Amino acid sequence: MKQKLFFKSVYNLDNEKIKVWRNFKQFEGKSPEQELIYRLIHKYTNYEEIMWSFYKEDKSFVMGQINKILLEISKQDRSLTWDCEEVRKRYGRLYSIKNSKSKWVA
Numbered sequence: 001m002k003q004k005l006f007f008k009s010v011y012n013l014d015n016e017k018i019k020v021w022r023n024f025k026q027f028e029g030k031s032p033e034q035e036l037i038y039r040l041i042h043k044y045t046n047y048e049e050i051m052w053s054f055y056k057e058d059k060s061f062v063m064g065q066i067n068k069i070l071l072e073i074s075k076q077d078r079s080l081t082w083d084c085e086e087v088r089k090r091y092g093r094l095y096s097i098k099n100s101k102s103k104w105v106a
Helices: 013-022 032-044 047-054 059-076 078-102
Strands: none
Touching: 013 032, 032 047, 032 059, 032 078, 047 059, 047 078, 059 078
């Protein structure tokens, strides 16, 4: 059964922005907006719970699910649209690595 990605809880975008900006120096080359997007995905979706089974699926399914989540985020704040695109590209680039690693996880 394919694992679908979804938001499992509601978040306050303004509160999350404040938390991200407080830690501005820790971003390792990402913009604060991209860091906010990753935070929303990892904290408020089921991504961490399904990650390894999720990446066992074909790339088109995985990217479709990621695109759906990113679209929801960009609808919440249109100023995040370009950063959502950068995040999407990164997930696309990392798919092969994560797919390969997922085969080692039961």
